[in-house]
Amino acid sequence: MxxxxxxxxxxxxxxxxxxxxxxxxxxxxxxxxxxxxxxxxxxxxxxxxxxxxxxxxxxxxxxxxxxxxxxxxxxxxxxxxxxxxxxxxxxxxxxxxxSLNFHSRFSAKSKEYRYFICNAKTLSPHIRNYRYHETRELNIKEMQQAANLLIGNHDFASFTVNPGYIINNSVREIFTFDINKIDSTIIIKVCGNGFLYKMVRSFTGFLIDVGLGRFDVNYTNDLLMKMKRNKDIKTAPAKGLFLWRVNY
CATH class of the missing domain: 3.30.70.580 (Pseudouridine synthase I, catalytic domain, N-terminal subdomain)
Incomplete structure (x- = not known):
């Protein structure tokens, strides 16, 4: 048929x-x-x-x-x-x-996610469901340096959460990772060939802590080498995250 x-x-x-x-x-x-x-x-x-x-x-x-x-x-x-x-x-x-050969998941070459942070004392109420609110000033330069270390082919086991099923492979490739600030809005853009469960939100939680001075930029490499999640990695709230585009 x-x-x-x-x-x-x-x-x-x-x-x-x-x-x-x-x-x-x-x-x-x-x-x-x-x-x-x-x-x-x-x-x-x-x-x-x-x-x-x-x-x-x-x-x-x-x-x-x-x-x-x-x-x-x-x-x-x-x-x-x-x-x-x-x-x-x-x-x-x-x-x-x-074509019947097209598959929305398996034909995808990459995906881009964006995470939005309001870095100001006051969060406008009309965007409260679409921003993470951080009142303390974040160091964008340090955050970008840490993000740069995440670019490439790595085992990202430290940046995922147990989804309740077996993950056979936690290696993914990140192509680009950019952090920009426009007025009081910080936009984190990450593009890769695939993402683990809560991986982007884990990236974001970690980068926020880098921006607050809790972690040194080079701690990023330590986490990648450990390949095991620890209590240092926080998961940023869902509301700031958008699946922005899928590339084929």
């Missing part, structure tokens, strides 16, 4: 969702997409495959997913119908036809 594959670019506010992955009796991004595609297509077997999981409270500007259908569907109609049915904190940005 012939099948058609559709690629979705999705933007969402993760505040009210228990992450991406579908779970029984919990509201998730994947679950909402599949529920509403069933309403549109009438096929309860439609499965939406994402480029990766985002945790509870994490946002996305450019999550990528795909689904298959035995019916040929109109891309614009899918987009409009889903956006009418979904809550307004999930938006379908684009819908495209792709």
């Amino acid at each position: 012939k099948k058609y594959r559709y690629k979705l670019k999705i933007s969402y506010d993760g505040l009210n969702y228990q992450g991406w992955q579908k779970q029984p009796n919990k509201k998730t991004i994947q679950g909402e997409l599949e529920k509403n595609l069933f309403k549109i297509c009438g096929n309860s077997n439609i499965s939406v495959e994402g480029s990766g999981r985002t945790d509870t409270g994490v946002h996305a500007k450019g999550q990528i997913a795909h689904f298959d259908s035995v019916d040929k569907l109109d891309n614009q109609s899918i987009k409009q119908s889903l956006n009418c049915l979904l809550c307004d904190d999930i938006r379908i940005c684009t819908v495209n036809n792709v």
Whole structure:
């Protein structure tokens, strides 16, 4: 039977969702997409495959997913119908036809995450759900020096949290790692070929401590060599993290 594959670019506010992955009796991004595609297509077997999981409270500007259908569907109609049915904190940005060889997860070459920190005495209330608030001044130069040491191919076991299942390989490659400050907002941008569970938030928690002077820049190398998480690594809150884009 012939099948058609559709690629979705999705933007969402993760505040009210228990992450991406579908779970029984919990509201998730994947679950909402599949529920509403069933309403549109009438096929309860439609499965939406994402480029990766985002945790509870994490946002996305450019999550990528795909689904298959035995019916040929109109891309614009899918987009409009889903956006009418979904809550307004999930938006379908684009819908495209792709080859059956395309896979949103396995075809991805890299992903970019961004973490936003408000580094000021006062946090504006309208962005409180999208920023980590640090009132003490952070040393951006020191943070960038530590981030530079994380670039490359490393075993990042020190920067992950036990996800509750076996991880066979904790080696990943970080391509770029940039930290910039615009007014009172610090933006951490990291791009790599893959990320472990809570890896970006662990990077961020560590870099904040470097910026506060708690750790020396060179402690980064010690952590990479230990390949084991310890109490020094804190996990930054989910609300400041965005899956920014997936590159193919």
